[in-house]
Every structure is written in structure tokens, then in C-alpha cells.
Amino acid sequence: MEEIDAGQKRRLELEAKSAAVRKLGGEQKIEAQHAKGKLTARERIDLLVDKGSFVEYDQFMKTRSVYYGLDKMELPADGVVTGVGRIAGRKVAVYAQDFTVLGGSLGEVHALKIARTQDLALQSGIPCIAMLDSGGARIQEGIDSLDGYGRIFFRNSRSSGVIPQISIILGPTAGGAVYSPALTDFVIMTRKSSTMYITGPAVVKDVLSEEVSHEQLGGGLVHNQRSGVAHFLAGDDEAAIATAQELLSFMPQNYREEAPPGLSKDPVDREDISLRDVIPADANKPYDVKDIIARIVDDGNFFEVHRLYAQNMVVGFARIGGRSIGIIANQAKFMAGVLDINASDKASRFIRFCDCFNIPLLTLVDVPGYMPGTAQEYGGIIRHGAKLLYVYSEATVPKVTVILRKAYGGAYVGMCSKYLGADMVLAYPSAEVAVMGASGAAEIVFAREIKSADDPTALRAQRIQEYKEQFSNPYRAAERGSVDDVIDPKDTRYRLARIFDVLDTKRDPFPGKKHGNIPL
Numbered sequence: 422m423e424e425i426d427a428g429q430k431r432r433l434e435l436e437a438k439s440a441a442v443r444k445l446g447g448e449q450k451i452e453a454q455h456a457k458g459k460l461t462a463r464e465r466i467d468l469l470v471d472k473g474s475f476v477e478y479d480q481f482m483k484t485r486s487v488y489y490g491l492d493k494m495e496l497p498a499d500g501v502v503t504g505v506g507r508i509a510g511r512k513v514a515v516y517a518q519d520f521t522v523l524g525g526s527l528g529e530v531h532a533l534k535i536a537r538t539q540d541l542a543l544q545s546g547i548p549c550i551a552m553l554d555s556g557g558a559r560i561q562e563g564i565d566s567l568d569g570y571g572r573i574f575f576r577n578s579r580s581s582g583v584i585p586q587i588s589i590i591l592g593p594t595a596g597g598a599v600y601s602p603a604l605t606d607f608v609i610m611t612r613k614s615s616t617m618y619i620t621g622p623a624v625v626k627d628v629l630s631e632e633v634s635h636e637q638l639g640g641g642l643v644h645n646q647r648s649g650v651a652h653f654l655a656g657d658d659e660a661a662i663a664t665a666q667e668l669l670s671f672m673p674q675n676y677r678e679e680a681p682p683g684l685s686k687d688p689v690d691r692e693d694i695s696l697r698d699v700i701p702a703d704a705n706k707p708y709d710v711k712d713i714i715a716r717i718v719d720d721g722n723f724f725e726v727h728r729l730y731a732q733n734m735v736v737g738f739a740r741i742g743g744r745s746i747g748i749i750a751n752q753a754k755f756m757a758g759v760l761d762i763n764a765s766d767k768a769s770r771f772i773r774f775c776d777c778f779n780i781p782l783l784t785l786v787d788v789p790g791y792m793p794g795t796a797q798e799y800g801g802i803i804r805h806g807a808k809l810l811y812v813y814s815e816a817t818v819p820k821v822t823v824i825l826r827k828a829y830g831g832a833y834v835g836m837c838s839k840y841l842g843a844d845m846v847l848a849y850p851s852a853e854v855a856v857m858g859a860s861g862a863a864e865i866v867f868a869r870e871i872k873s874a875d876d877p878t879a880l881r882a883q884r885i886q887e888y889k890e891q892f893s894n895p896y897r898a899a900e901r902g903s904v905d906d907v908i909d910p911k912d913t914r915y916r917l918a919r920i921f922d923v924l925d926t927k928r929d930p931f932p933g934k935k936h937g938n939i940p941l
């Protein structure tokens with residue numbers, strides 16, 4: 422009888438202690454959090470993982486710091502909830518910072534809990550998902566907080582390419598704290614409630630006398646549109662979490678696995694006759710490359726990454742025949758799809774992610790060349806453009822290229838041409854694979870002849886026409902084998918499905934090395 426009582430007592434103690442941890446920073450703080458349109462760490466985890474699947478670890482850990490009264494404070498879970506759960510049945514490791522406990526600030530134990538979650542994810546080969554909402558280094562803990570960040574960055578970097586890492590920014594992220602998300606594969610931000618910056622508005626004002634709001638300095642829109650730090654912009658916490666769930670569905674658990682197949686009733690041999698008309702006959706007219714992508718992929722479902730950044734390049738995930746693929750496409754609708762610094766960076770980062778995690782690449786080409794001018798040259802277009810050449814050559818996943826229209830000069834080479842390692846290059850009849858556009862070429866090659874002609878205008882037009890007939894088509898390239906086949910656009914989906922099927926068992930052993938030296 423006495424034993425039962427003792428057991429009961431222990432159970433009650435456990436329940437009371439757990440309940441204290443579960444109440445986070447208390448009702449008032451939770452209300453304040455909700456008033457800002459934000460959810461608590463636990464509400465966010467409930468939304469993220471399958472019902473009943475979350476198992477929390479280290480809930481009783483607490484700070485060892487005695488400074489500034491920290492030893493007297495109740496800091497439930499030390500401001501971060503950590504554990505494992507499942508998303509659509511697949512295992513994930515999760516940590517969610519809790520702003521209701523001392524502003525989600527990161528002290529030594531808070532960092533140890535995160536590091537433990539990262540270790541668990543890496544050792545088990547499962548994705549690690551971070552939900553950030555924090556005032557940064559816990560000021561009272563000084564160097565212990567800074568070293569805590571060091572632990573986290575180290576693990577972010579060591580996990581890179583082994584397991585997918587996703588950061589969801591749902592509140593402030595300040596100072597060096599921004600570097601953990603920056604080291605992960607994808608950053609999702611909310612429009613209103615999230616910020617990321619190295620130094621806040623007060624410091625900016627002190628040092629530079631610049632007046633800037635939190636949102637202007639590092640809000641969700643800024644990082645999606647201008648800096649490219651974030652890949653997705655969501656309306657609120659719920660939408661941000663849904664974005665992470667969908668994103669995860671396109672990737673495997675780790676670098677040794679393949680992405681799970683998607684379910685679709687869309688037949689792979691579906692023809693689409695309208696694909697013949699998407700690209701305008703006039704090579705200088707714009708069109709939306711996403712109209713082509715939607716006609717090719719399963720159910721027209723394209724999950725775009727970096728939608729608001731460097732819009733002259735489109736990247737994102739889709740499926741063909743249920744197989745997850747990464748798509749990289751020049752966007753004729755923006756700046757004629759020209760390659761510039763930001764487009765090169767955007768595509769390179771995406772390609773590397775896909776290659777890390779065995780996701781085949783489909784490249785759709787319509788590119789007039791590299792962006793000229795001092796702004797680009799001084800900004801290092803040579804260095805940034807080189808990334809694209811590097812990552813395409815480095816990638817060992819199946820690589821299929823479809824040339825839709827222009828494929829000019831160095832940009833033709835850069836957009837995964839045959840000799841940059843494409844396994845298969847297809848071209849539409851509208852493709853123009855040439856050193857440059859016909860008018861530019863005629864101006865250079867026949868400059869003297871045109872200048873001295875009786876009727877320079879007529880001769881220029883004639884020479885342009887001749888050059889077009891000779892080179893502005895896919896057939897010269899097909900004769901050389903640089904293009905493997907010229908296809909009727911209506912058959913694109915079927916042809917791609919067949920090729921990716923064959924390339925499923927592709928193995929491309931890499932020369933032995935420690936790692937390459939990408940032109941960063």
C-alpha cells in the first residue's frame with residue numbers, strides 16, 4: 422500500500438513538473454505573443470508534426486548561470502522545445518524557440534538542447550527543422566551564449582549535405598544568430614512578424630545616422646526580394662509551417678536516400694499540344710516559362726523556391742511520373758532571362774542542394790547571354806557566373822537540358838550544356854544555339870562590308886537573315902551531337918519521363934578529393 426502511494430507521489434511530481442514546463446512563459450506572455458499574431462513554440466510544433474507524434478527531450482534542463490538572478494528565475498524548458506516527431510509519417514528532429522521565456526534568448530543550456538537535437542538528426546539521418554523566435558544571445562549569460570552559437574553553427578555546417586536543414590523564422594533573429602539559418606538549406610520567413618539582421622535599427626542609427634524600421638532593415642519581404650537570404654515568404658506562422666511541410670515532401674531524409682515518390686494520376690505520356698504555342702514566334706517577345714513548366718510536370722504543380730528574388734531565373738521543385746526533380750529555367754519575362762550575379766547565385770545554390778540529395782535536374786534554357794556593364798563586372802559576375810559552371814559540372818545527379826529558344830554564347834555553355842555534363846540535351850524547333858543573336862553577329866562579322874555597301878540597310882537585313890538561316894536553329898548543334906534530339910514541344914513531358922527513368926540508375930563516380938574549391 423505504502424509502495425503504491427510512493428509511486429503515485431512520484432507520478433504526481435512528474436506531472437506537476439511537466440505541466441510547469443508546458444505552460445511556457447505563462448498566460449500573460451502567451452497572450453502577448455498571440456497579440457503579435459504569433460503562436461507559441463508548442464502550438465507551432467503541434468501544427469508542424471503529425472498529431473501525437475512529437476516526443477520531447479530535455480524538457481527539464483535549466484540554466485546553470487547564476488548571474489543577474491537567473492538562478493532564481495523559472496525558465497521553462499530554458500526557452501526552447503526540442504524533440505522528434507513525424508511529418509506525413511517521416512521522422513524529423515525539431516526545435517522551436519519560445520519567445521515567452523525571456524524572449525527566446527539563447528543561453529548555454531538553450532544552445533546545448535539545440536545542439537543535442539542537431540546531433541540526433543545527423544546521427545539518425547533525418548531532417549532537422551528549426552523554428553526561430555529569439556532576442557539572440559542571452560545577455561545575462563555572456564560568453565556562454567556566444568559559445569552556444571558556435572556549437573550550433575558547427576553542427577549546421579557539419580550536417581550540410583548529409584541531412585536537409587530547414588529554418589522557419591517566426592520572430593526576431595538578431596546578431597550572429599542569423600548565421601544558423603543562413604547555414605541551413607532553406608529559410609522561410611513570415612511577412613510581418615519575422616526579422617533577420619546583423620545589427621538592429623538602433624545601432625544603424627548610432628553608427629550611420631540612418632533611420633530604418635525593423636521591417637525595412639530585415640523583414641520577410643526584404644530578405645525574399647532584395648537580399649536573397651530567405652527562400653520563402655509566408656503570410657503567418659501557419660502558412661510558414663505549411664510551406665516547410667510541402668518543401669520537405671520533395672526531398673529525401675538524407676543524402677543516401679531518394680526523395681519519396683509523389684502520388685499522381687497525371688499520365689506520363691500526356692501530350693500537350695498547347696506547348697507548341699507558348700513561345701512566341703518573334704524571338705524578342707517575352708513569355709512566362711512557368712507556363713511551360715506547368716504543362717510538363719505532374720498536375721501542373723510547381724513548388725517555386727526564391728520566387729521573389731532574381732526573377733530572371735526560376736528555380737523550384739516538381740515531379741514527373743511521381744519522381745521529384747529540381748527545375749532551373751531562364752525567365753524570358755524578366756530582363757529577357759539574362760544571366761546576372763543574383764541569378765547565378767540563386768541557381769547555383771539550388772543545384773547544389775538537389776545534387777546533395779539525389780534530386781535530378783531539369784534545365785530549361787532561353788538565355789540571351791550574361792548581363793553586361795560595370796555594375797555587374799565590379800560586382801564580380803565572373804566569380805558568381807563561375808559558380809554556375811562549377812556546380813553543374815560538379816553535380817552527379819541525372820541532368821537533362823531542354824533548349825526552348827535562345828542559347829547564346831557563354832550562357833549557352835553555363836546553362837548545363839552537353840559538355841558541362843548534361844546527360845541529355847533536347848531542343849525545341851524554336852531553339853537558337855549560336856554564339857550570339859543574328860543581328861549582333863551580322864553587325865560584327867560583316868561590319869566593313871555593310872559600311873561600304875550602296876544600301877547598308879538592305880545588306881544588313883540580308884546578312885542577318887542569312888546568319889539566322891545558318892545558325893539560329895537547333896540543327897547545327899544537333900549535327901555536332903551538342904543537342905541529342907529536336908523534339909515536338911507537345912511530347913516534352915513524355916520524353917522527359919522516359920529519360921529520367923533511364924537515368925535512374927546513373928552512377929557518376931567523382932574523382933577522389935577532400936572537397937572542391939568552389940568560386941565563392
Ligand code: HXC
Pocket residue numbers: 522523524525526527555556557558559560561567570571593595596597598621
Ligand atoms: C535576455 C532578452 C533578450 C536577450 C529579449 N529579452 N532579448 N533577455 N537576452 N537577448 C527579454 C526581454 O528582456 C523581455 O524580458 C523579454 O525577453 C521580451 O522582450 P521585449 O523586449 O519585451 O520584446 P519586444 O518588445 O517584442 O522586442 C523584441 C526584441 C528586443 C526586438 C528582440 O527584445 C531586443 O531588441 N532584444 C535584444 C536583442 C539583441 O540585441 N540581442 C543580442 C544580439 S547579439 P521580460 O522579463 O521583460 O519579459 C547576438 C550575438 C550572437 O545575438 C552572436 C553569435 C555569434
